[in-house]
Each structure stands twice: as C-alpha cells, then as structure tokens.
Amino acid sequence: MKNYKHIFFLGIGGIGMSALARYFHKRNYVISGYDRTESETTTDLEKLGIKIIYKDSIELISKAIDFVIWTPAIPKESLLYNYFIQSGIEMNKRSEILGKITAQHNNIAVAGTHGKTSTSILLTHLLAHSNFSITAFLGGVSSNYNSNYVDTGGQWMIEEADEFDRSFLKLRPDVAIIGSLDADHLDIYSTRDEMVKSYIEFASLVDDGLVLMSDVINETDLQTFRSSISTNTKLLTYGMKDADVMCSINQIHNSWTNFTYVDEKDRIIEELNIRFPGRHNIYNATAAIRVALELGLTEEQVREGLVSFKGIQRRFEWIHEKNQVLIDDYAHHPEELKAAIEALRSCYPNRKITGVFQPHLFSRTRDFASEFGNVLDLLDETILVELYPAREKPIEGISSLTILDKMKSKNKSFVTKNQLVDSLRSRSLDVVALLGAGDLSNLRNDIKKILS
Structure with a gap:
C-alpha cells in the first residue's frame, strides 16, 4: 500500500469499512468515501477530516484517487462502482485488505x-x-x-x-x-x-x-x-x-x-x-x-x-434505566433473539417485557420465519415494524407480516416505524427492548423521552 496516496472507500459507513478507514487515516493516507446515508459513523469519520459524499455521482469524487476499497453491499449497478471498474484504478474488497493487513x-x-x-x-x-x-x-x-x-x-x-x-x-x-x-x-x-x-x-x-x-x-x-x-x-x-x-x-x-x-x-x-x-x-x-x-x-x-468492561453499543445496551427500562440489542437471528430474551428475563424477572423487532433481510426472514415466530412468542408483548432490506431486493410475499403470521401470542402487532413512538406512548410499558440489526436504533432517543 506504500505506493498509494488517496484511498476511496465505496461503502465507508459500514462497520468493517469504517474501521479500515480509521486504520489508513492514522497512517496518513488521504481518505475519502461514499455511503448511501449519513449516520453517526460517517459523522465521526468526517470529524477526522475524511470527505464523504452521499450521492452516487462521479462528478463529486477527487481525480487523485489511486486505490479503492469496496464492500459487496454496494450494488453492482452503482455508478461509482462501474466508474472505478472501467477506470482501471486498482480495487480490493474489504476482506482482501483486512487479510493483507492482519x-x-x-x-x-x-x-x-x-x-x-x-x-x-x-x-x-x-x-x-x-x-x-x-x-x-x-x-x-x-x-x-x-x-x-x-x-x-x-x-x-x-x-x-x-x-x-x-x-x-x-x-x-x-x-x-x-x-x-x-x-x-x-x-x-x-x-x-x-x-x-x-x-x-x-x-x-x-x-x-x-x-x-x-x-x-x-x-x-x-x-x-x-x-x-x-x-x-x-x-x-x-x-x-x-x-x-x-x-x-x-x-x-x-x-x-x-x-x-x-x-x-x-x-x-x-x-x-x-x-x-x-x-x-x-x-x-x-x-x-x-x-x-x-x-x-x-x-x-x-x-x-x-x-471495567462497559459493554458494546447495540449489544444489550442500556439506553434508559429508571422506573422503566429501554435496551437496544442487535439480535437479528432466531438464536440471537432467544439469547437476548433469556438475558432480559435474567435481569428483569417478573416484569413485563415488550420487544420491538425489525427483521433484517428478506432472505433471512424467508428462511427462518417459523423460528422467529416461536422465539418472539417468548416475549410478553411483541411489536414488529417493517423489514430492513439492507443489501437485498424484495422477495415476493416476504415481509414482517410473514413472521407475525407464524406467532401464536395474542399480544402481537405490526406498526410502521413512523407510528412506533405514538404506539408505544399509548401502551403500558415496563421493560422495552429494541431488537434487530437495522435502523430501529434511530428512534431510541424519541422512545426514551416517553419513558419515566
């Protein structure tokens, strides 16, 4: 990597990509990147002086870029991805670079x-x-x-x-x-x-x-x-x-x-x-x-x-801990959900636990709908919001309702993310857990405001 000066990260907001960006930035490479949306991660990178664009546009990038690191989460129809392919600039996947470094x-x-x-x-x-x-x-x-x-x-x-x-x-x-x-x-x-x-x-x-x-x-x-x-x-x-x-x-x-x-x-x-x-x-x-x-x-x-271990953001992370409790957890697989719910029960026995679950990926929802339904039945109350697709395109007939239909619990419902805070405000809440690997965490501060 010594011969390169300006590294562009295609998908810089990803958790693995941003760690690599920090690594190269510390070693005095010029770093810039693209991501689809602004996030806390991209904001933190920008504070380091890293230029990030949020539009898939060739006109917005530097002509000095001489190396590209990309993530498979970038769609193949991306204008930037295809531009770099055709330009002859050397491109490596995130996993290849991580392997070379380590x-x-x-x-x-x-x-x-x-x-x-x-x-x-x-x-x-x-x-x-x-x-x-x-x-x-x-x-x-x-x-x-x-x-x-x-x-x-x-x-x-x-x-x-x-x-x-x-x-x-x-x-x-x-x-x-x-x-x-x-x-x-x-x-x-x-x-x-x-x-x-x-x-x-x-x-x-x-x-x-x-x-x-x-x-x-x-x-x-x-x-x-x-x-x-x-x-x-x-x-x-x-x-x-x-x-x-x-x-x-x-x-x-x-x-x-x-x-x-x-x-x-x-x-x-x-x-x-x-x-x-x-x-x-x-x-x-x-x-x-x-x-x-x-x-x-x-x-x-x-x-x-x-x-002295203080925990991990979005891994059984306490957001609010007073009379009512709000916890944010990344669980997005049936076994992870089961483990998170068991942990909630161990911490808060004999208390009502409301879980808000955002399914992650159409394919995972399709493959494990019954398992998700069985595990979510372990909650006292379950609210599902719309599925987070991440890198995937829709699969016909697959949505959050696919899981809801598999559940036996009577205390289940579906609301949109836009409706969630108002819906929670109208409910009797005790311990609330936000569950999933999508963007549900963006609402946690709004939810925290309605808790005592």
Whole structure:
C-alpha cells in the first residue's frame, strides 16, 4: 500500500469499512468515501477530516484517487462502482485488505454465526486495559473506547472473521475462535452443510496455533474439525458443558454476573464479575479469557478487565434505566433473539417485557420465519415494524407480516416505524427492548423521552 496516496472507500459507513478507514487515516493516507446515508459513523469519520459524499455521482469524487476499497453491499449497478471498474484504478474488497493487513502480524480471528462482535470486543478490552500492544478491527462500537477501531500497537491484531461472502477465507490467523455454527447467510451458502465446509476451511488456515470452539457446536461437527485442521494446531472446546475450558455462573444480581473460570491447564479463577447479561455472553467471556491468558495476561489483569468492561453499543445496551427500562440489542437471528430474551428475563424477572423487532433481510426472514415466530412468542408483548432490506431486493410475499403470521401470542402487532413512538406512548410499558440489526436504533432517543 506504500505506493498509494488517496484511498476511496465505496461503502465507508459500514462497520468493517469504517474501521479500515480509521486504520489508513492514522497512517496518513488521504481518505475519502461514499455511503448511501449519513449516520453517526460517517459523522465521526468526517470529524477526522475524511470527505464523504452521499450521492452516487462521479462528478463529486477527487481525480487523485489511486486505490479503492469496496464492500459487496454496494450494488453492482452503482455508478461509482462501474466508474472505478472501467477506470482501471486498482480495487480490493474489504476482506482482501483486512487479510493483507492482519497477515503481517500475529493475529486473532473471531468467527461464528453469533457472538463475533461481543467476543472480539471483550478480548480487545482485556488486552488494551492491560496495556497490551494490539490493533483491533471490530464489528461494533466498544463503549470503553467509543470506537470500532482500537490501536495501542501492532504486536497482535484482532479481527472479526465474517462468514458472509466467505470473507473469512482471506485471513491467516494464528488463533481462531468459533462461537457457533447455526445456519445463516443461506443466500450465500444454500445449506448449513455448505456453510460448515467454509468454516472447516477457515479453521484449517490456522497453522501451529490455537482454535477455540464453543461446546454448543455438535460433536459430529467438532470431530470433523479435529480431523481437518493442522496436526500442529491445538483445538480446545469452551463453554458450560464438558469442555476443555469451562465457566459456571454462580450468581446474577442487578445485571452483574458472578462466575468461575476453569481451563485445561488447571487454572481456576473464582469470583469473576461482569455486567454483560446472558449465558451467551459468559460463553463469549470464557473464550476471551482463555486467549488473554494464552497471550500472557495475569489472573488479576483478567479480573480487572472484566469489571471495567462497559459493554458494546447495540449489544444489550442500556439506553434508559429508571422506573422503566429501554435496551437496544442487535439480535437479528432466531438464536440471537432467544439469547437476548433469556438475558432480559435474567435481569428483569417478573416484569413485563415488550420487544420491538425489525427483521433484517428478506432472505433471512424467508428462511427462518417459523423460528422467529416461536422465539418472539417468548416475549410478553411483541411489536414488529417493517423489514430492513439492507443489501437485498424484495422477495415476493416476504415481509414482517410473514413472521407475525407464524406467532401464536395474542399480544402481537405490526406498526410502521413512523407510528412506533405514538404506539408505544399509548401502551403500558415496563421493560422495552429494541431488537434487530437495522435502523430501529434511530428512534431510541424519541422512545426514551416517553419513558419515566
């Protein structure tokens, strides 16, 4: 990259793209970019002096651009995309650049259909809090650092290993974490078996390193991974069952979880505390602790790091916490929704929980409509708003109503986002959770104003 001076990011507002933009900006490249809409992310980038355009127009870009990084979320009919293709300017996908950067360093890749962001940000905080030399490209915004990019040095790098578009096969990790293998992105893989094959290929990229796999993954899959990875690589399971690395919850009080950690080296760390509700987040913490210990952190550094962890924006994020409660969570897969609802119940037993869910992607709604319906029935009250399409075009007959029709609960309804605040104002509310990976969070401040 040394020969380039001006890098243009096509889709700069994406969480992965913006982290890369921050990386290159810190290294004194001229950065500019395009995104479809303004957001808090693009505003923060503009504050750094990065020029961003919001119209797909060739006339608005600099003639000095000599390298382009793009995301597959950009439609192929984009005027800018086609201009760069025809201009001969070198273009690389985000995943290719991330792979090239991280391959030059010792690096940790966090994969899995759920838990990537939470695990990678937890691990990043444990290391950064202990003044460890790391650079982290994150899929969410750490509340401790108010950023999706953390840079305290280059001894190790941490990156999310995204299975979408098989992007994680561009990485060359020394340590890999795989948190779950539930079916997802079937628009890419068609079947879960095809998705698992890509994960096996990903794990096989670790040579003479460490692979950590959650015990929620079935034994058949685990055996396939064991027989497929390098004989020089150690594979350990982690979780709450009969795993190599174990955690056990002792108590949950005022949203704090007290737990014990035990691993295959007979290390026992008792009375650990973290405010990050849900069994799934204790799983995530267990993987993060094991890697942190592998890199040399002490028991006391782990303990202090967990207590000082402030959470992640849109991952069980408290927006309002008084008589009434408002929480924002990114859950957008049935298993993630189930975990989020279980966490809500653990924090607020015997209280009414109203969930507002925005389905994400037409294809995911089509593939998991029954599963979404079953999980949403676990709420006391469910409100669905219109589906967030992201990169997809409509699929005939698929909408939020597809899920609503699958639900058995009588306390269910559909409202548009424009109607949501007024609809909530007229209801008896106690604990409210905004759920989904779309743009529902844009309304959270308006919703907060109507809560006591």
